[in-house]
Amino acid sequence: MQKEFIIGNEVIVKACLAAGAEIMFGYPITPTTEIMSYWTKISEKDEKDRIKFLQAEDEMAAGFAMIGAVLAGKKCFTATSGPGNILMQDPMSMAEAMRLPTVTFIMQRGGPSTGTVIYSQQELILTCHGGNGEGIRIVYAPATLQELYDLSIKAFNTAWQYHFPTFILGDGYLAKMQGEVEIWDPKEKGFQLIPAVSYLGEGKNNSLIKKFQPTGSFSVKKNYVNLRNCFNLEEEILQVNLDLKKAFNEITPQISEYEAYHCNNAEKIIIAYGIVAAAAKQALIKLKNEKVGLFRPITLNPFPKESIQEIVRQAKQIYILESSLGQLASIVRQNLYGLDIPIQEFGKPGMGFEVEEIGKLIS
Numbered sequence: 592m593q594k595e596f597i598i599g600n601e602v603i604v605k606a607c608l609a610a611g612a613e614i615m616f617g618y619p620i621t622p623t624t625e626i627m628s629y630w631t632k633i634s635e636k637d638e639k640d641r642i643k644f645l646q647a648e649d650e651m652a653a654g655f656a657m658i659g660a661v662l663a664g665k666k667c668f669t670a671t672s673g674p675g676n677i678l679m680q681d682p683m684s685m686a687e688a689m690r691l692p693t694v695t696f697i698m699q700r701g702g703p704s705t706g707t708v709i710y711s712q713q714e715l716i717l718t719c720h721g722g723n724g725e726g727i728r729i730v731y732a733p734a735t736l737q738e739l740y741d742l743s744i745k746a747f748n749t750a751w752q753y754h755f756p757t758f759i760l761g762d763g764y765l766a767k768m769q770g771e772v773e774i775w776d777p778k779e780k781g782f783q784l785i786p787a788v789s790y791l792g793e794g795k796n797n798s799l800i801k802k803f804q805p806t807g808s809f810s811v812k813k814n815y816v817n818l819r820n821c822f823n824l825e826e827e828i829l830q831v832n833l834d835l836k837k838a839f840n841e842i843t844p845q846i847s848e849y850e851a852y853h854c855n856n857a858e859k860i861i862i863a864y865g866i867v868a869a870a871a872k873q874a875l876i877k878l879k880n881e882k883v884g885l886f887r888p889i890t891l892n893p894f895p896k897e898s899i900q901e902i903v904r905q906a907k908q909i910y911i912l913e914s915s916l917g918q919l920a921s922i923v924r925q926n927l928y929g930l931d932i933p934i935q936e937f938g939k940p941g942m943g944f945e946v947e948e949i950g951k952l953i954s
Contacts, residue, residue, distance in 0.1 A: 592775045599766045600625035602736055603696055603759075604633065605774055606743035607668055611784050612694075614643045614660050614667035616653040621708035622763040623670040623698045650675035654682030654695075661691050664789030666747060670696035672763070674705060676714050676721070683756055684722030687835070691790075692750035696743070696759045698766040701941030710763035711941045712865060712914035715922070718760050719892040727835045728756040729846060730892040734869040736770045742889070744777060751785040753842050760891060762914075764866050764943060839893070847898070848889035854902050857884030859953055862899075862923055863912040864888050867944050871912060874949035883953060896926040903927065909934045910953055916940050 597605070603626050607615070615630045617623075627644070634642040647653040650671050660667040671679055676697055686693045697718050701711035720726030729749055733739040743759055750757035777784050822828045852872055854860060859882060861871045868887040875885055886902055888895055903909060909932050913919040916938040924934065937944075937952055 592773055592779070594771050594773050596769060596771050597736075598625065598769045599736055599739055599761065600698075601629050602740045602772050603670070603743055604629040606740045607694075607747075608633070608642075609774070609777055610666070610744045610747035611786075612666045612668055612747065613641055614645070614657075614665055616645050616647055616656040616660070616667060616669050617671070618647055618650050618653050618675060620650070620672050620675045622700060622710075622766040623672050623675075623696065625766070626670045626696065650678040651681055654679045654693075655685075657693055657695075658682055658686055658689075658691060661686075661693055661787070662790040664787050664791070666751075666787040668694040668696065668747075670698070672698050673700040673702065673708075673714070676717055680717070680721040683728070684724050686756040687722065687724050687727050688831070690754040690835070690838075691756065692754050692787075693756045694746050694750050694759075695756070697761065699760070699762040707941055708763070709941070710914065710943060712762060712867065713918065713940055715760070715891065715913075715915060715918040718758055719922075725832055725836060726892060727839045728758060728892060729753070730758045730760050730890065731848075732760045732864045732889060732891050733765065734850075734865055734872075734887065736765070736768065736772045738889075739765060740772050740774065744782070748783075748785050749846065751787060753846070755839065755842075760865070762866055843893040846890055847893045847895040849895040849898050850885070850887040850889060851898075851902050852885040852887070853881060854884035854886060856881055857905075858882045858907045859884070859910065860903050860906045860908075861885045861910045861912060861949070861953065862887075862903075862919070864891060864919060867912050867914060870944045870946050871949050873946045874953075877946065878950055878954075891922070894922060894926050899923070899926055900930060903932060904930065906932055908932070911936045912944055912949065912952075913937075914939050914942060914944070 617627050631644050634644045653669050657667050657669045699711050699714040701707035702713045719730050731742045733742045746757045863871045871885050911920045920936045
């Protein structure tokens with residue numbers, strides 16, 4: 592293990608290398624461009640020619656190229672933000688339908704449209720539930736640079752273990768901030784990396800049109816064969832969606848994560864994610880008030896529903912802090928349905944929360 596003083600985008604690159612990734616597909620867009628530049632420098636110095644990079648003509652092409660590499664049995668990833676995230680939804684919907692283990696890094700920027708290139712949390716709904724489907728995908732939300740490294744490695748394992756598209760949802764601040772990060776080697780820590788497998792198979796009995804069936808207890812059992820690019824009957828697409836949702840529900844207890852800080856006896860509970868949650872935690876440390884706690888979902892999808900309901904049940908007041916206008920609040924309210932607790936929302940799209948500001952909001 593070693594500690595390095597680096598920015599968030601370089602943290603991502605080092606985590607991808609540690610996780611065994613070989614290829615990045617992407618298109619430049621702020622604030623994720625440094626991920627490409629760092630990865631390119633490493634690929635140019637790779638004497639074994641194992642680390643590769645392809646700049647596609649746009650984000651949509653980058654997403655589909657990643658899918659092609661995944662089908663061929665390569666550990667790969669992409670990264671984008673804002674307008675690029677919108678374009679990525681086409682290949683991401685395809686990855687959902689095919690249950691492909693893709694890994695995508697989203698570092699949010701302010702909207703609407705091109706908006707700003709700095710910071711926001713306005714891509715939460717898009718990342719969790721984008722595309723023409725039901726949002727059957729896994730979304731991690733790191734709050735610190737160290738978590739960015741740790742969860743990025745975990746994202747690859749989660750994707751290849753459960754065969755669902757997996758996302759790291761960060762933001763422009765986390766991408767650009769610089770700090771000390773412990774760069775650990777999974778092998779030295781005894782962290783078992785799950786290898787990539789080819790979906791194309793070998794020989795005449797494993798053709799392109801043969802559906803890949805993930806191994807293990809979380810496989811989706813299908814009794815149909817689809818040799819078309821779409822389904823003709825409503826009953827067919829209904830079965831596909833029900834199968835995907837059932838498999839996703841089965842793995843939810845193994846995947847969902849959260850942090851509960853000083854929530855045991857708290858009368859007031861802040862709910863926030865990502866860097867806003869990091870600021871909220873610092874505010875609580877300064878306040879030193881045992882009656883105020885923080886609930887931070889680490890997985891935004893699947894959301895830790897049972898955990899949040901149990902933890903906030905005794906609270907008299909809930910505060911939802913986010914750098915968007917109600918995206919997190921809509922998810923929280925849905926998962927707290929049935930609990931009669933007053934909720935106050937604070938939304939600042941495209942702007943961050945200062946520690947002192949949070950202290951005043953909840954006092």
